Ligand SMILES: Cc1cc2nc3c(=O)[nH]c(=O)nc-3n(C[C@H](O)[C@H](O)[C@H](O)COP(=O)(O)OP(=O)(O)OC[C@H]3O[C@@H](n4cnc5c(N)ncnc54)[C@H](O)[C@@H]3O)c2cc1C
């Protein structure tokens with residue numbers, strides 16, 4: 097064994113997986129996990145922990161894995177994370193825990209994410225559940241949104257004995273984990289449903305098909321339905337478009353629409369909701385969402401191009417996703433920016449006009465921003481365009497809640513230490529506060545707000 | 559699950575009415591809003607206008623025209639069955655609701671409903687009637703058999719004008735002809751609200767623009783979530799792009815780009831689907847294929 101290298105992970109062959117929606121990464125087995133765990137130096141002043149937004153005691157759980165004590169490893173992780181099977185799969189480890197790992201200086205870092213995933217999957221398979229011990233407190237808390245922030249806030253409050261109800265706008269629970277991130281990266285039945293069942297097992301109630309701000313308002317939750325505190329975890333679901341000519345042509349979709357049709361509505365396996373399968377699809381953007389849309393289109397049978405205005409180094413997606421996308425045959429048109437979408441006489445997309453970019457001088461933030469190269473316009477022929485330019489928080493809640501402060505970017509303003517908003521008894525966290533970010537940050541914010549809510553409600557008693 | 563307390567066939571094999579128990583929707587809905595419905599776990603999310611509501615009985619009435627695979631499924635639902643999902647109220651209520659009653663009483667209001675559009679027009683006319691405002695209503699249908707809710711409408715409208723394309727009942731001609739006739743008789747209105755197939759709303763707007771009559775339309779583009787999350791429902795209104803599910807569904811009809819909106823409803827109509835519908839329905843073909851204009 098080469099201690100400088102990670103124990104290789106088993107994956108579906110790129111040619112095979114490009115045509116199916118099964119999970120790409122197959123994960124470690126026991127032996128592989130224990131071997132990988134033995135690469136950890138069990139550092140005293142572990143840097144990896146500083147890289148993890150929720151400070152999982154990484155050396156401690158890895159030590160248990162090394163010794164084959166998987167239940168103990170799960171207990172260590174559970175102290176800090178309520179969605180380990182998800183985070184192990186989707187965290188950008190290279191810029192978080194693994195980015196700080198001491199092993200990474202000379203060789204490859206310890207495969208912390210894959211080990212975390214192994215432990216969480218092992219717990220599912222062996223029926224190990226997080227433990228509840230609290231006495232029931234006769235106090236109702238409402239949680240808006242069943243994404244990672246809402247789920248972890250609800251879970252933590254239930255563990256403290258609160259009577260928690262989660263309200264979800266859609267007909268399925270999980271937020272982006274079910275409507276955004278595709279099956280081949282995050283299996284729904286095997287992982288997301290199980291994580292949600294764990295939260296249900298803690299006594300949390302769920303009300304689907306309920307849109308706060310429409311079905312009822314936050315004030316009604318408090319005044320009419322007797323909730324003593326509210327957590328807003330409504331995410332950042334509003335898609336952005338570029339505002340270029342031709343964007344309303346038939347065949348131009350937001351990544352949210354494309355992914356929702358495939359994931360939530362199960363168009364990928366031929367449920368009743370249709371999805372357009374282009375011959376040649378252009379995806380605009382370079383984040384995780386763009387990679388997911390591109391790889392979904394590829395699996396549905398399209399030739400796929402990614403158009404991104406900066407260079408490869410700046411691609412905001414997880415390194416693993418970019419690598420997987422390339423292996424599967426996605427074509428990257430970098431340093432390229434769309435200027436117009438072309439359509440035929442019936443209003444259908446027939447191409448996209450782009451301009452070449454080059455990186456200019458670094459700005460104040462040190463990032464080199466792209467500038468257009470004059471006269472370099474060219475056309476890419478295509479019959480579908482998927483816009484993946486980011487999302488912002490939906491104004492449904494902020495516009496119907498008096499006294500809730502939001503900032504210029506429409507994000508809810510909170511106190512960092514406890515998630516408290518400008519409105520009494522109302523807390524918030526996740527993408528609704530930060531704008532589109534990551535699962536682990538949303539989860540961390542949900543837990544932080546749960547603590548804040550507990551302190552607020554305990555204080556109210558006295 | 560959302561129980562169907564009453565299922566009724568309004569027009570044989572074509573238009574069905576359901577009264578559904580949905581307390582959260584019934585408590586807060588207003589005229590002009592809609593719901594999204596799924597029949598079962600495999601179904602699409604289908605947007606449908608709230609056609610009536612009863613806050614005490616906690617029910618919502620919807621009226622569905624069978625035009626494609628998903629609505630076809632609803633045809634088999636009977637009293638006692640249930641919808642698997644039913645969410646709402648979605649969209650913004652009609653502007654009438656926020657206008658002071660005194661101001662409404664000063665206004666002469668005309669509703670123009672086409673085909674199935676009669677159903678969503680009804681709660682608005684009824685709401686006005688309950689607030690002491692009597693609005694005139696034009697209802698157009700292709701033929702007598704396709705006319706719905708005549709009695710209900712008669713009970714709440716000021717004057718009700720019915721017209722059929724083929725002259726099989728009451729007046730003959732399109733709804734636009736009735737508007738022209740009324741204006742020729744010297745009638746004048748301050749506000750028009752029209753709901754029906756997009757093509758009809760487009761022609762009503764072309765006419766009312768000439769008549770300088772402010773006109774509100776209720777748009778029905780393709781939708782997925784209905785909460786502003788996907789952008790499938792986007793329309794060009796004036797200089798800006800609007801999401802019908804959260805900014806609408808009602809807009810100033812003189813600003814809506816109908817041609818673009820009508821093209822966009824064709825996105826998921828495949829060539830085979832169109833042929834299938836036309837072949838299956840033969841002479842009775844009434845729209846849904848996306849080609850004949852019957853549904854637009
Ligand atoms: C395609 C895609 C891929 C991604 N990939 C990664 C990745 O690889 N790694 C990573 O770390 N992060 C990734 N992210 C980002 C990550 O998923 C989000 O940061 C995270 O899900 C945010 O969690 P949240 O709980 O704040 O909100 P969400 O997950 O957005 O959940 C919000 C929930 O609230 C519901 N809701 C909204 N408004 C209301 C209302 N008014 N009433 C009731 N319910 C409401 C919504 O329907 C939704 O279910 C990805 C995101 C997308 C879209």
Ligand SMILES: Cc1cc2nc3c(=O)[nH]c(=O)nc-3n(C[C@H](O)[C@H](O)[C@H](O)COP(=O)(O)OP(=O)(O)OC[C@H]3O[C@@H](n4cnc5c(N)ncnc54)[C@H](O)[C@@H]3O)c2cc1C
Pocket residue numbers: 369370592602603604605606607608621622623624625626627628629630674677678777778779780781807823826827846853
């Ligand atoms: C705000 C709103 C209110 C509506 N109110 C009513 C109502 O009260 N009664 C009623 O019968 N119908 C109403 N509609 C239209 C209804 O939603 C469509 O007829 C229905 O979605 C067609 O589905 P289908 O699968 O049976 O048809 P198909 O033709 O098989 O549909 C194919 C695809 O196109 C979409 N689609 C096709 N036509 C429309 C359309 N006109 N509007 C939206 N999506 C469409 C469907 O979602 C589906 O994805 C409303 C639509 C909107 C947006």
Ligand code: SF4
Pocket residue numbers: 147148149150151152154177183184187189192193194208209212536
């Ligand atoms: S939660 Fe994410 S950042 Fe933290 S240890 Fe796990 S994979 Fe790393």
Ligand code: SF4
Pocket residue numbers: 135136137138139142143144145154155158196197198199206208
């Ligand atoms: S920094 Fe790396 S080697 Fe050190 S404890 Fe963390 S995972 Fe182990």
Ligand code: FES
Pocket residue numbers: 780781782783784785786787788789790791792801802803804
């Ligand atoms: S239906 Fe998705 S944004 Fe309107």
